[in-house]
Every structure is written in C-alpha cells, then in structure tokens.
Amino acid sequence: MDKSTFDTAKVVISGPMHSALKHDSAHKHVTGTADYIDDIPEPTGLLHGALGMSDRAHAEILSMDLSEVRRHPGVVWVFTGKDVPGVNDVSSNGSHDEPLLAETEVEFDGQPVFAVIAETRDAARMAARKAKIEYRDLPHFSDIDGALENGAPLVIAPMTLRRGDAKAEMDNAPHRLKGQMRIGGQEHFYLEGQIAMAIPGEDDEVTVWSSTQHPSEIQHIVGHVLNIPSNAVTVNVRRMGGGFGGKETQGNQFAALAAIAAKKLKRAVKFRPDRDEDMRATGKRHDFLVDYELAFDDEGRIHAVDATYAARCGFSSDLSGPVTDRALFHADSSYFYPHVHLTSIPLKTHTASNTAFRGFGGPQGMLGGERFIEEIAYAIGKDPLEIRKLNFYGQPGSGRTTTPYHQEIEDNIILRIVEELEESADYQARRNAVIAFNRDSRYIRKGIALTPVKFGISFTMTAFNQAGALVHIYQDGSIHLNHGGTEMGQGLYTKVAQVLSDSFQVDIDRVKITATTTGKVPNTSATAASSGSDLNGMAAYDAARQIKERLVAFAADKWSVDPAEIVFLPNRVRVGETEVPFPDFIKQAYFARVQLSAAGFYKTPKIHWDRAAGRGTPFYYFAYGAACSEVSIDTLTGEYLIDRTDILHDVGRSLNPAIDIGQVEGGFVQGMGWLTTEELWWDEKGRLRTHAPSTYKIPLASDRPKVFDVRLVDWSENAEPTIGRSKAVGEPPLMLAISVLEALSMAVASVADYKVCPRLDAPATPERVLMAVERMKRV
Template identity: 90%
Template sequence: MDKSAFPDPTFVISGPMHASRRHDSAHKHVTGTADYIDDLPEPSGLLHGALGLSDRAHAEIVGMDLSEVAATPGVVWVFTGKDVPGINDVSSNGSHDEPLLAETKVEFHQQPIFAVIAETRDIARRAARKAKIEYRDLAHWSDIDGALENGGALVTSPMTLSRGEAKSEMANAARRLKGRMRIGGQEHFYLEGQIAMAIPGEDDEVTVWSSTQHPSEIQHIVGHVLNIPSNAVTVNVRRMGGGFGGKETQGNQFAALAAIAAKKLKRSIKFRPDRDEDMAATGKRHDFMVDYEVGFDEEGRIHAVDATYAARCGFSSDLSGPVTDRALFHADSSYFYPHVHLTSKPLKTHTVSNTAFRGFGGPQGMLGAERFIEEIAYAVGKDPLDIRKLNFYGKPGSGRTLTPYHQEVEDSILERIVGELEESADYQARRREIIEFNRDSRYIKKGIALTPVKFGISFTLTAFNQAGALVHVYQDGSIHLNHGGTEMGQGLYTKVAQVLADSFQIDIEHVKITATTTGKVPNTSATAASSGTDLNGMAAYDAARQIKERLVAFAAEKWDVPVSEIAFLPNRVRVGNQEIPFPDFIRQAYFARVQLSAAGFYKTPKIHWDRAAGKGTPFYYYSYGASCTEVSIDTLTGEYLIDRTDILHDVGRSLNPAIDIGQVEGAFVQGMGWLTTEELWWDAKGRLRTHAPSTYKIPLASDRPKIFNVKLAEWSENAEHTIGRSKAVGEPPFMLAISVLEALSMAVASVADYKVCPRLDAPATPERVLMAVERMKAVG
C-alpha cells in the first residue's frame, strides 16, 4: 500500500469507540449507490418468481388447475409443494407446522400455494393470477375473540410466571380492579421488501443472496427444502433496507423458493414479492388481549397482579413462543409486584403467522403494566407518575428487587433517569398548566405523561447468545472485517468497525466492512434482540485481541523489548523507543510469518433460564429510559397532535452517540406509529384489507413530535463488562412511545375530570380517541 494512505501519525484515530461517526454507507445511501439485492448485477439468464396465493382464509384444497398459468408465454416452470425435493416446510423452530407451499389445506388468506418462474417478473405475476383452485371452506377466525370462542387452540405451549401468592393475596388487597386491554399488532413496513436471489453452483451447491437478519437460518432452511447439507449452501447479505424483526424468519420462504427453482432449472432465480403480497404473506407484531386483576393499597402501591396475555399468533408457531414469553418477562414494566401470576395464551388464528418485531412481545407486556398504573392512579386520584414512582423496583437490599421470573434487578438507574427527565422537561409545571388549560378549553384538551422503560437484554434462549467474527490483517496493513451480524440500517457494521479501529488504533478508513456470509462465520444467531453490537462487537474484539497478542509476542522477540514497552498508538506501533507506522510493522510481521488472521468468538456470561420452572437469570443486564409527551386532542373528531416529547435514554457508554440517538428517535416514532395510526384490519372473510401504504399508515415527518428533545444519559455506564461498557439500543427505545398513548389517555380523561380511567386501547386512532371521549361523556 502507498504509505501516503497512512499520513503522519496523529494523536487520535478517526472512528474510535465512543465517537459519533456517520453510518459507513451514508455516502452510498445518498447517491443511490448502496446496493440492495434487487440492485445487484443480475447473472445472465436470471428468471423471476412470483407467488400463487390462496383466496380463502381456511379451506381444503380440493382441486388445482395450473395449466393456464403454465401455458402463459414466458413462463418456465410452475411448482407446488409436491415439487419440493426435501421437506416442504419453512418453520423456523423445527416444529414442521409451516409448509412452504400449502398442499391440502390453506390456513390464511394469501397463503402461498404454488410458485411461478418466468422470464420477467411481470409475466410471472400476471400468470400467477390465472390459477383455478377449488376449495372446500372451513370455519375460520381471524382474531383473539374468535380463537377463544372456538376452543382457544394454541400454536405452542404457554408459559406461567409466578411468585408469591397472587390468587390468595388478591383478596387481602385494600382495593382491587379488573379490566381488559386490547393491543393491536403492527406491520414492519421495512422500506425494502422481502427478496432473495439464488445462484446455482456445481454439485449440490447453491448461493443465496437474501434480505435476512438471520443468514444461518436461511442456510439451514434452504438445505432442508433441497435435502442437501448446510455446507452446500452459502447465504450472503450486505445490507437490508430495514428489518425490525420482519426479516428474522420471514425471508425463509422466498429464499427456499428461489433455491428450489435455481437447482431445478440451473438458472439464477430472483424472488421479490410486491408490497401487497409482502404485507399479506409475511407475519407481523402480535396483537394482544390482556385480562388483568390488580390489587393495591389506598396509596396506590401494588400488592398483587394476576393477568393473562392472549396473543393472535396466526396459523403456525414461528416465534410466537418466545414472543409471548417476552411479553410476560416485561409484564412488570419497571414495577415490583409482591405477588404475581402471569400466563400467556399463544392462540391459533387463521391469519398469517405473526413473528418478531422490535421489542418482541416486550412492548405489549409493558403496555399492559402501564394500564395497571393508570387504573390505580385514577382509582386513588393521583398523577400516574406518582403511582409509577411508588412502585419502581427498589435498591438492592430493599426487598423490592425480585422480578416475576426470579431475577434480581441490581442495576436500576430509573430513579435518576426519571428524576432528571422530570426536571428537564419541566413536567410538574406543565402538568399543572395543562389541567388549567383543560378546565377552560371546551373542545380541545391536552394531556401529558412521563413513562419509564426497563428492558431486559439477551436472547431468552441461552444458546443464541453467541457470536463469531473473522478478521484478516493484510500485508499492507488494511483490515478486512467480517462477523455474523447483519446490517439493516442500525449501524452495526459501523460500530463493529469502530471496535476494530480502536483495538488496532488505526483510522477506521482502513477497516473494510464486508457482507455477512455463512461461509466466513458459521452458526450465527439472528441479528435480533438488540444484541447485534453486544455479541458481534465482542467477537471482533476477541479476534483483534488474538492478532494483537501474536503481534506483541513477535515484536518483543524481534526487537528484544519487554512486552510492557509495546503499545498500539494511533496508526503506529511503539516498540521500545521507536515508533513504527502500522503498515510497516505489519509487513515485518508478515515476513516473520506471524498469522495475521483470527476467528473471534463470544458468548454472554452469567445467563441461564429454566422455562418450565419459570426461574432464572434470562437477562445479562437491563437498558433504561424515560420519555415525556404532551398531546392535544380534538374531542369533536378524535384527531390529535403530538406537541412535544422529551426523552432521556440509557445506552450505557455509547459506542457512537450519533447512531444511538438515531436509534432512539427512530424507535420512538415507530412505537408511536404502533400506538396511534397503524391499524391492521381484517374483513369478515379473513382478508387483510390494510396491505399497502395507501391503507396502512405509518408515521410521516409531520407526525413526529413538533418539539422533540432527545438525550442520552451520558453518565451511564453498563455495570456489566460489555463492549466499551455500552448497552443495547435497538429495541428498548421503542417503548418510550408508551408516553404518547398515556398522554392521549390523560387528555381523554379530562372530559370526566380525571375520575375514570379511559381504558384507551391501542392503536389510539382518532376513532378510538373519539369513542373514548364519548365513554367519558357518558360517565362524566
């Protein structure tokens, strides 16, 4: 390498840990040169696939005539489940309850039944509509009520968390309340839809480019449907245009279909569903119905909680088990329940199988807890914030630190976070002003709420908490970085590159970030559960450590200096009294035959979980945060505005404050969408009618809080030994949006002088707000 690329040694490198740094692909994003899978140069002879979808919600398939589809000019192959060489199943959890292509029975509207391969995507899509399929309809239900009315079949085994004597102690509480909360689902609406491109290789080999958060699972599924071993399958992904959990398991079907056709036809195959098909045929966030009973004292201190969490899971199990588990893990939000009994009900419905989505059940669990708080607050006539503070987990030794799953909360910084936010947002004065405003304003009402976040970090399936990285240092001193995490916009690649730059003390420009591939790092976990940086950052750190140890040993021997006199300084290495530019140092190491490549590995310590017993330490640590939101509502129409939001969020010692603030802001607005305008709507035939942005409304720029103050808790440091003492940031800030729903609720409650809990369900569309106002008018 030209040494001018390593200019004069500087005192600091560019892109160290803890520095704000632009996203590694920012220049490519803004110029349109960042390649997503549909942008990659197409192999010659590439064919395109399209799905043939069911138009019934639940029916037996009694006849299928695909001759017109096959006869369409340009169509090369039409195939069904019978043509799958291996197992016709794409279930992510091995339960074999999710056929790739339905053969005898369909269990949701728009379930894939066959696939068409054609010369162009347009031909394939048009041909798919020519199928003649005969059905015998079966009884179907789309929602939780329907599932319960029809026997309440489950897609996977439920979980119970229990501590103390919730049932008997409920009777001993001074006051008791029963209620029900309905919580809507959410479409991911990643801007880049699902896509896969399969390129056949020799023998049984196949390479798949997939927009996936979980390359190893795609590899496994492709092997499984083709009946070939994993070593024949290579899965690549450079970046996704958004994931949010929607590409953790939902890419399986497209990759599997593309791979089957690629091997059969010996041509490259691309599968890219249209937005409507993507929304209809891939899973979403689970809707929940929480039935609760809460016992508390006259002060508002919780004594006992007994609650059931019923979830719309769709037709198969997918990730519904761990999602409903995580709902229970977060059913305490930030509060200590002396006696508690929580049960999940993962219900089967004739809808697409619901799946992972940022927060993974946690938001629904927490939202239920904040409803309990509201109920208590209106019952005892206090500000909900006072009730929150009264029920926060206590300090170690207070006897108020044990969660419903028997893990101690030892690292809580909530009191400080909430206290600082209360102060900086001027909560108390503004709340007083709002109450005054509401007294005089006849139709426009305001509300304010300050809500906390405590979110447990780690996969609850312990085995997933491992990661690998592969780092090469080349002779010219440039570094090649690969790890098992995937980039979906969250800045993971940038952060891990910072870890390497920092470890070797070289400018980040010398670290080449490469596409995630199963060929370099095997057996990876999904980039999910907010764990990407914690796991992969540590794995890369471990690889760097190994190489550095070899380099230090080499230098100590060659220049005959003690190890203590060798240091990696910015873009150079000090060996005794001399400073050697990094590339020169590396070249010498190469000639001394030092291995300049290492595979790093990391597994999260301390955690364990016994699901059957409902006991353990599923989380390595907790992330915290708080938000305060003010809203205005129009009591004539239910329309509202988010006037202001203040956020103070904990990411430990931030690896990259600019990226972390981006995650916090983005998560908040996405959470706000979930709780306000994003509504999934199925008709009586079980058809999802909100299947495109024309009918499904995610927030716009003009929906974000008009005043939006976002800060990181700069003083925070992870108590656990994580990479740079940072904390996970992907999911926790999503739940900061709960303050929006609570603020809307307060505005509604003003109509009945804050005497009745409005029981505002989610999403709080203008319609739900207006109907809640009407209920308040009726009781007030």
C-alpha cells in the same frame, strides 16, 4: 487523505469507540449507490418468481388447475409443495408446522400455494393470477376473540410466571380492580421488501442473496427444502433496507423458493414479492388481549397482579413462543409486583404467522404494565407518575428487586432517569398547565405523561447468545472485517468497525466492512434482540485480541523489548523507543510468518433460563429510559397532535452517540406509529385489508412531535463488562412511545374530570380517541 498511506502523525484516530461516526454507508445511501439485492447486477438468464396465494382464511384445497398459469407467455416452471425436493417446511423452530407451499389445506388468506418462475417479473406475476383453485371453506377464526370463542389450539405451550400468592392477595388488599386491554399488532413496513436471489453452483451447491437478519437460518432452511447439507449452501447479505424483526424468519420462504427453482432450472432466480403480497404473506407484531386483576392499597402501591396475555399468533408457531414469553418478562415494566401470576395464551389463528418485531412481545407486556399504573392512578385520583415512582423496583437490599421470573435486578437506575427527565422536561409545571388548559377549553384537550422503560437484554433462548467474527490483516496493513451480525440500517457494521479501529488504533477507513456470509462465520444467531453490537462487537474484539497478542509476541521477540513496552498508537506501533508505522509493522510481522487472521468468538456469561419452572436469569443486564410526551386532541373528531416529547435514554457508555440517538428517535417514532395510526384491519372473511401504505399508515415527518428533544444518559455505564461498557439500543426506545398513548389517555380522561381511567386501547386512532371521549361523556 491518500487512501494508500496511514497518517502516523495523528494524536487520535478517526473512528474509535464512543465517537459519533457517520453510518459507514451514508455516502452510498445519498448517492443511490448502496446496493440492495434488487440492485445487484443480474446474472445472465436470471428468472423471476411470483407467489400463487390463497384467497381463503381457512379451506381445504380440493383441486388446483395451474394449466393456464403454465401456458402464460414467458412462464418457465410452475411448482407446488409436491415439487419440493426435501421437506416442504420453512418453520424456523423445527416444529414442521409451516409448509413452504400449502398442499391440502390453506390456513390464512395470502398463504403461498404455488410458485411461478418466468422470464420476467411481470410475466410471473400475471401468470400467478390465472390459477383455478377449488376450495372447500372451513370455519376460520382470525382474531383473538374468535380464537378464544372457538377454543382454538395454542401454537406452543403457554408459560406461567408466579411469585407469592396473587390470588390470595386480591382478597386481602384494600383495593382490587379488573380490566382488559386490547393492543394492536404492527406491520414492519421495512422499505425494502422481502427479496432473495439464488444462483446454482456445482454439484449440490447454491448461493443465496437474501434480505435477512438471520443468514444461518436461511442456510439451514435452504438445505432442508433441497435436502442438501448446510455446507452446500452459502448465504450472503450486505445490507437490508430495514428489518425490525420482519426479516428474522420471514425471508425463509422467498429464499427457499428461489433456491429450489435455481437448482431445478440451473439458472439464477430472483423472488421479490410486491408490497401487497409481502404484507399479506408475512407475519407481523402480535396483537394482544390482556385481562388483568390488580390489588393495591390507598397509596397506590401494588400488592398483586394476576393477568393473562392472549396473543394472535397466526397459523404456525414461528417465534410466538419466545415472543409471548418476552411479553410476560416485561409485564412488570419497571415495577415490583410483590405477588404475581402471569400466563400467556399463544393462540392459533387463521392469519399469517406473527413473528419478531422490535421489542419482541416486550412492548405489549410493558404497555399492559403501564395500563395497570394508569388504572390505579385514576382509581385513587393521583398523578400516574406518582404511582410509578411508588412502585419502581428498589435498589439491592430493598427487598423490592425480584422480578416475576425470579431474576434479581442489580443495575436499577430508573428512578434517577425519571427524576432527571421530570426536572429537565419541567413535568410538574406543564402538567399543571395542561390541567388548567383543559378547564377552560371546551373541545381541544391536552394530556401529558411521563413513562419509564426497562428492557431486558439477551436472547431468552440461551444458545443464541453467541457470536463469531473473522478478522484478517493484509500485508499492506488494511483490515478485513467480517462477523455474524447483519446490517439493517442500525449501524452495526459501523460500531463493530469502530471496535477494530480502536483495538488496532488505525483510522476507520482502513477497516473494510464486508457482507455477512455463512461461509466466513458459521452458526450465527439472528441479528435480533438488540444484541448485535453486544455479541458481534465482543467477537470482533476477541479476534483483534488474538492477532494483537501474536503481534506483541512477535515484536517483543524481534526488537527484544518487554511486551509491556509495545503500544498501539494512532496508525503506528511503539516498540520500546521506536515507532513503526502500522503497515510497516504488519509487513514485518508477515515476513516473520505471524498469522494475521483470527476467528473471534463470544458468548454472553451468567445467563440461564428454565421455561418450565419460570425461573432463571434470562437477562444479562437491563437498558433503561424515560419519555415525557404532551398531546392535544380534538374531542369532535378524535384527531390529535403530539406537541412535545422529551426523552432521556440509557445506552450505557455509547459506542456511537450519533447512531444511538438515531436509534432512539427512530424507535420512538416507530413505537408512536404502533400506538397511534398503524392499524391492521381484517374483514369478516379473515382477509387483511390494510396491506399497502395507502391503507396502512406509518408515521410521516409531520407526525413526529412538534418539539422533540432526545438525549442519552451521560453518566451511565453498563455494570457488566460489555463492549466499551455500552448497552444495547435497538429495541428499548420503541417503548418510550408509551408516553404518547398515556398522554392521549389523559386528554380523553379530562372529559370526565380525570375520575375514570379511559382504557384507551391501541392503536389509538382518531376513531378510538373519539369513541373513548364519547364513553367519558356517558360516565
């Protein structure tokens, strides 16, 4: 099709909402022409930065001799915290607990203490190794146990959720049990590492390209470290090579360092850490230690839950408050706890500051909830699925709809999803077959599990639930789209473009998707909490609505027709009896001096949250799903395979089924990695030793389930008036992978004839599986 003309004979446009459109950059991805920040043509005179990093978990800095660093050929500038023109702090929450460059004390191995700027990246990296830093070691605690034993401080006040009287119910219920679960952290392993490039401008101005999910925060931080107002800082990002939460706050330091050096040296500066430096210096998913006590009856119905959630937060608070809060919000998984008492323990540790990661604490909370179900199921000798169904939240009016945070669940569809999947995956017959197989197999054992997902959608920080978009229509009818969301691969740009395509009824290739920039849409929220298309889709819809209202008013006036007789048809507008091609229509509107640009805005209704009271309505709605996984383990080595996974997932009325299926598949496999082979390992000196793909093992193609069937719930519509009645999809599917851990657990349990809950912790590496098998042998 000729790109300069609009096809006005069409019955339907290409790319309306709900169509399975390709990712807008797919063609560029496969040809290698999609530019990431390191691919942008470099400005003349570009300099390169490298980090000088601490090699101690906790120490006082006695002296820093950087003379050899400065003397290294090609080095232009070496700087420390003292050289920061503004405030030496990059904390994302304003708590000033995260120095950009540590000055007197280092609090984790890998913490940046100085920066080198050189003519080449190699020169900067080599020079950085020549520092002579004298330390006095201080006691360190790098894990949860160490932190608890040493009475480590908390990085933020804990949160407590309470309803009923859990402690009293423990004594009253027919059964009670205590247990503990360890849940490992996770490295994001975005394929494109952290990177920032800064170009100095006139006066106090600076422009930064940053691989970030949160351009407005980068803008704020750069202003903060340079002591300049936000209006002097422009932050751009066209796309990231993956984010997963790891670029919500963790890009701050690299952007800040590049901007400081660029302003000081009046040259463009790029900061791109090596993979190992990236993994050592930046935070990860929090690992958790969950201590729980459960009360339940003979049927397996939960009476009370009392649990604490200790988390390794790292040396600063970063996002640990909202992350540990969200763990508590999801400690109920899909279950009604009549009496409940939950407390977070956000521990300070001498490790990189843990941060956002797809699910944001929710996965850890939910995994604990599923462990509770397993405990009860093994304690009373029933199929865990039976216990699940017994404990699901009920429908409104059932008296079983109140969450531990006192929000009422009004849109509950979990039972229907689970029952449909149970049927389509042939769960009962396969479970029987698995049990029969295990009876006859001495060394290879199988397990199967069907687990639910219920995930609350909205930022729990109410202010973040707002978004803006900027839409222009040019005289030729082509449309320019900008919004505050960022593209990290999740297809947000495509979905929001579909909203505009749909609104104006023009083919999607008429909509130009432009890089996110703080100069066009201000005060944006991080593209996080699965909220990207909910918020930005609605903001773009609002902008389109404004322009369309003006266009309708203009046309009604010009052609003297009733506004109701003006209809946007594919690539044309019907005005009364006549049809005008869209570009002609726009041209005429231009000549009539109609404003063809609008800033759209959206804020999520209904939600509010009172953290101190532990009460409110933090979530606008819930997304649901269920997965059934079958696995085989080798009880001689602990090795395993995922034989089959069936998924049924709820995205409301999908904005783009192709993209949503991709999110579900990818989220599941990423969650599977978290729960199986992805293990973070610190040595006794508090040094992370798994800081590259050679030592940190994310799933490969051959790790995904041998049979992998993923479907979207085709009857679901969001009960709330979201964009196209769709639901968020980024985070919820990650937790479908809990089915894998529980299936492994069942295979282990077979060794002791399913009489004992194996308490298989995460990640279930072959080693953890084998050791659990050994424990079962000793039962």
